[in-house]
Amino acid sequence: MDAIAILRELKSRGVRFTPQRQAILEFLLETKAHPTAEEIFQHVRAKFPGVSLGTIYNTLNMLKEHGHILELSYGDMSSRFDGNAKNHYHLVCLKCGRVLDYDRPLLALEEEVGRETGFQVMSHRLEFYGLCPDCQEQALN
Amino acid sequence: MDAIAILRELKSRGVRFTPQRQAILEFLLETKAHPTAEEIFQHVRAKFPGVSLGTIYNTLNMLKEHGHILELSYGDMSSRFDGNAKNHYHLVCLKCGRVLDYDRPLLALEEEVGRETGFQVMSHRLEFYGLCPDCQEQALN
DNA sequence: GTCCTTGCAAAACGTTTGCAGTTCA
DNA sequence: TGAACTGCAAACGTTTTGCAAGGAC
DSSP states (O other): OOHHHHHHHHHTTTOOOOHHHHHHHHHHHHOSSOOBHHHHHHHHHHHOTTOOHHHHHHHHHHHHHTTSSEEEOOSSSOOEEESOOSSOEEEEETTTOOEEEEOOOOOOOHHHHHHHHOOEEEEEEEEEEEEOHHHHHHHHO | OOHHHHHHHHHTTTOOOOHHHHHHHHHHHHOSSOOBHHHHHHHHHHHOTTOOHHHHHHHHHHHHHTTSSEEEOOSSSOOEEESOOSSOEEEEETTTOOEEEEOOOOOOOHHHHHHHHOOEEEEEEEEEEEEOHHHHHHHHO
């Protein structure tokens, strides 16, 4: 589903279709980089010089609430946003902060966890921390 | 290992043993609640009325760097701290924000992920999101 | 025309930093 | 004694909010 299709669907729920929103969502869908709000801002500003960071956050929160993007937050760094809300996992580089996708079959644990704990499990998040190939190479030098 | 033993061990690495640090670490070790820095501050202030939030953060960062506690961060809420740095997983309630421990054998995935992706995996984090038993009950009313 | 959204600025929030004074070793 | 730590306050970066003007429908 592309940006226009998603925004059309949202329109039927009372969310307005604006060119800024289209630019933000298109960028999120086409990049694999898990950008921060600031990075999205810089990118969208190339097309819409007057856009503000407030609008970026407004749109990101709206898309997140409707389940079209994911917010990934880490201790010290600012949040990163993922245009792929379909389930997948992440590899986080502890040195450069980069976040890479890791596609693999989802773990079938939720039902078992719910049974064991009484929690009504709705989703899960799995992340691996370490060094990306680039940073491993640098460590050798 | 209790707070005094941990602080004694840190002393041999040049970290000073202060009563504020003892109070902070004791609270983290005895609670299961994964408190925020602010909650730790409120608790420690009962014993040390003059303590400052800066000291709380200073101590939490020191303990985290030495691997004695974990920092858990989520999108909108502030970080929570876990006095149990031994590997275990977490259940996060989407309604009340509570974080519960989930003890189970660790997944043996790191080696496989490293092989598949070229990442040098050093740790992983697994969290389940949903409704805790209390909030499920409330939803019925 | 209505009301949602934008841009801007200010504010809020959690966290870090700088510094003078204090305490631990 | 001297380096590490404390308390305080100011600073910081990220995110949210308030509001008047603008744009979608």
